[in-house]
Amino acid sequence: xxxxxxxxxxxxxxxxxxxxxxxxxxxxxxxxxxxxxxxxxxxxxxxxxxxxxxxxxxxxxxxxxxxxxxxxxxxxxxxxxxxxxxxxxxxxxxxxxxxxxxxxxxxxxxxxxxxxxxxxxxxxxxxxxxxxxxxxxxxxxxxxxxxxxxxxxxxxxxxxxxxxxxxxxxxxxxxxxxxxxxxxxxxxx
Numbered sequence: 001x002x003x004x005x006x007x008x009x010x011x012x013x014x015x016x017x018x019x020x021x022x023x024x025x026x027x028x029x030x031x032x033x034x035x036x037x038x039x040x041x042x043x044x045x046x047x048x049x050x051x052x053x054x055x056x057x058x059x060x061x062x063x064x065x066x067x068x069x070x071x072x073x074x075x076x077x078x079x080x081x082x083x084x085x086x087x088x089x090x091x092x093x094x095x096x097x098x099x100x101x102x103x104x105x106x107x108x109x110x111x112x113x114x115x116x117x118x119x120x121x122x123x124x125x126x127x128x129x130x131x132x133x134x135x136x137x138x139x140x141x142x143x144x145x146x147x148x149x150x151x152x153x154x155x156x157x158x159x160x161x162x163x164x165x166x167x168x169x170x171x172x173x174x175x176x177x178x179x180x181x182x183x184x185x186x187x188x189x
Contacts, residue, residue, distance in 0.1 A: 019152075022046065022061045025078040027088040029058035029095050030155045037153045040165060041108030043120035045081065045127045045143070046151050048105040049088060049136070050158035051097035057155025058092050060084040064119065065126030081126050089134070102136045105160050107151045109143040120144065 022028050022039040030037070037059040039046050050057030062081035078084055093099060109124030124143040131138050140160065142149060148165040 022059045024061050024063050025084070027058060027060035027084050027091060028155075029056065029088070029091045031056040031095060033154075033156045035155055037155055038151060040148060040150050042110055042112050042148045043108070043123060045106060045108040045120075045123040046153075047081075047085060047088060047127055047131075048107070048151070048153045048155075048158075048160055049092060049097075049102050050155055051092065051101045052103065052158060053101050054096045054098065055156045056092055056095045056097040057153065057158055058088050059151070059153050059155070060088040062123065065122050081123065081130065085127075085130050085134075099134075099136075103158060104131050104136050104138045105153070105158075106131075106138060106141040106143055107149055107160075107162050110145050110147055110149070112146060112148065114146075 016034065017036050018032070018034050019036050019038050020028055020030070022037050024044060028037050031054070033055075037048075037057075039059065039061050041061070044061055044063050046059055046061045048057065048059045060081075062084045063079040065080065066082045067080050078087065089099065089102070092102070106124070106127050109120040109127070111118050111120045121144065127143075128138065128141075142162045150163045150165050152161040153159070
């Protein structure tokens with residue numbers, strides 16, 4: 001009989017991690033110990049929910065909080081938090097989670113550009129108020145600021161790693177000054 005392989009600590013080697021990317025407008029649910037849900041957020045918000053008893057968790061990634069009043073209510077647009085929160089919760093319940101046992105983490109909601117509408121702030125406020133209305137305890141959050149975040153979530157255990165993404169690729173260019181016809185200058189952005 002051949003003995004099973006052990007790591008340097010005398011334990012069986014861990015299964016390789018299966019990384020699943022969660023894009024804008026998506027929600028993913030899993031109970032597999034080797035699954036890791038991952039996303040990158042700017043002004044968007046990701047809600048990570050988990051049921052510690054059932055070992056089920058999930059993540060969504062929404063772009064905006066709620067559709068405008070002019071939006072046709074018969075049209076479901078999964079880029080809105082109001083829909084993705086319901087999709088995530090319902091999918092978790094189908095997988096065996098109990099709503100009364102759900103716990104939450106919130107990430108994202110940055111305002112990346114000065115002078116732009118504070119979409120990240122609106123997304124963060126919506127996510128907090130939704131959890132409060134649904135009586136889902138918020139255990140941890142990393143919301144706001146001016147930098148993007150990379151999120152790695154282990155849905156079966158509720159473990160999360162949140163890292164700030166340095167903004168090296170999108171440097172702000174200085175304004176270009178060109179002489180205008182006539183008097184004065186024009187500043188192009």
